Amino acid sequence: MVLILLDDSEGHKILLNSREPRKLLRYLMTSAPPLSNSSLYKPSLAGLSRRQIASALLQHGIAEREIRMRVNQLWHWIYYRGVTDFNGMLNISKTLRHSLSEAYDLKLPEIVEEKISTDGTRKWLLRLQPTDNQDKGAEIECVYIPESDRGTLCVSSQVGCTLTCSFCHTGTQKLVRNLSTTEIVGQLLIARQRLGDFPEGIRPDDGMVPVGEGVRAISNVVFMGMGEPLYNLSNVSEAVDIMADGEGLSLSKRRITVSTSGVVPEIEKLGEKCNPMLAISLHAVNDELRNKLVPLNKKYPIKELLFACQNYPGVSNARRITFEYVMLKNINDTPADARELVRLLKGIPAKINLIPFNPWPSAPYECSDWTTIEQFSDIVFNAGYASPVRTPRGRDIYAACGQLKSETEKLRARIRMTNS
Ligand code: SAH
Ligand code: SF4
Numbered sequence: 001m002v003l004i005l006l007d008d009s010e011g012h013k014i015l016l017n018s019r020e021p022r023k024l025l026r027y028l029m030t031s032a033p034p035l036s037n038s039s040l041y042k043p044s045l046a047g048l049s050r051r052q053i054a055s056a057l058l059q060h061g062i063a064e065r066e067i068r069m070r071v072n073q074l075w076h077w078i079y080y081r082g083v084t085d086f087n088g089m090l091n092i093s094k095t096l097r098h099s100l101s102e103a104y105d106l107k108l109p110e111i112v113e114e115k116i117s118t119d120g121t122r123k124w125l126l127r128l129q130p131t132d133n134q135d136k137g138a139e140i141e142c143v144y145i146p147e148s149d150r151g152t153l154c155v156s157s158q159v160g161c162t163l164t165c166s167f168c169h170t171g172t173q174k175l176v177r178n179l180s181t182t183e184i185v186g187q188l189l190i191a192r193q194r195l196g197d198f199p200e201g202i203r204p205d206d207g208m209v210p211v212g213e214g215v216r217a218i219s220n221v222v223f224m225g226m227g228e229p230l231y232n233l234s235n236v237s238e239a240v241d242i243m244a245d246g247e248g249l250s251l252s253k254r255r256i257t258v259s260t261s262g263v264v265p266e267i268e269k270l271g272e273k274c275n276p277m278l279a280i281s282l283h284a285v286n287d288e289l290r291n292k293l294v295p296l297n298k299k300y301p302i303k304e305l306l307f308a309c310q311n312y313p314g315v316s317n318a319r320r321i322t323f324e325y326v327m328l329k330n331i332n333d334t335p336a337d338a339r340e341l342v343r344l345l346k347g348i349p350a351k352i353n354l355i356p357f358n359p360w361p362s363a364p365y366e367c368s369d370w371t372t373i374e375q376f377s378d379i380v381f382n383a384g385y386a387s388p389v390r391t392p393r394g395r396d397i398y399a400a401c402g403q404l405k406s407e408t409e410k411l412r413a414r415i416r417m418t419n420s
Contacts, residue, residue, distance in 0.1 A: 046106045047182030079248025082198030108190040120146050120208025121394030142187045146208045150219040155187045158227025165294050169360040170226045178232040184239035223258045230263035237273035264300040264308045271313030279322040285340040320349040327368040338379035354389045
């Protein structure tokens, strides 16, 4: 047995017995001086906009006349080369690299789990960097869908979703918060790291990644993961601009699609701010049914939604709006629904995407039969729309549209229990 003499938080001497680990632990929890924020938590520069990097550098004491050049240097290393350590930034002096690494880091969301589907789709459970010393890091999901000549990354814009579309698993998650710009861009950065999609990166030898001279592992980004992007418009727009920056990640805005359940007033703003491709989760052709499937419809009914689509900045036959329509058995899948869909979309440069419903445990719907989907698709096709039925991908690992629901809730509950 060892006796330990220590000071408590008020300066009184206390004697602890090594056979009483609980007491010792309590002492450490209550008497140790709190670690200051700066001693543990360093904000990451990876995922920030030019403006945010500039302001971090100014705060760091870099002279104003140098800021532009320094931002460009960091931008190149972070977004073009994909470095994750200040030491790799070879054209920045050792002293500056050192002082930057004392105040900041380049951490990305952490991959806590990777699941690879039999069709090559990957789903990552990502733990976000803690935002302060109390935060243990929220979790989100992110999905990579490879094809032979391209690859699509499906990113999340929120932890969970405040909307409650009745067919969507994400909508049943209670804990919700907006993701920051850094956390949204961080999903693309970590995915490119994992897939060897930066210069000198090495492609993984499992799963599937498109191959070929100059073919990128990630050629497209869709905001179809967790959350309603237009409830987080300013961070989503900033993230789109970072992803599209020609000196960094360089994704064309024609290859970035933001999907919304129909937050009408924000649609025009999205177009004005960053103008990516737009997708609308329509799913029903009359308000009565849409109110049930997408309750936000009660606030912004179909007519107003389609009016906003017609006026989306830059919409044209070359830049069509995608209308997503989930096929629910005996709910919205009759030939009459298909004809009404075509009638509603008249005059809007549109693409129609039929999505077989992806079931999740205890979901209240079933997917339409294949013949019903084919009939529906034929009507849409004969009206002049290429009407691809989106092949479900990653169903075996619950990675398909609307199936994402992170374990954050459980994680938070565990943390609460540990703290009490
Ligand atoms: N909140 C946004 C983007 C995320 S959802 C939106 O609703 O558009 C991405 C797409 O998945 C949407 O079209 C959504 O309606 C669809 N979706 C949700 N749950 C689904 C499910 N279980 N099966 C098929 N598609 C689903
Ligand atoms: Fe939210 Fe989109 Fe799911 Fe509706 S479909 S609950 S808006 S994530």
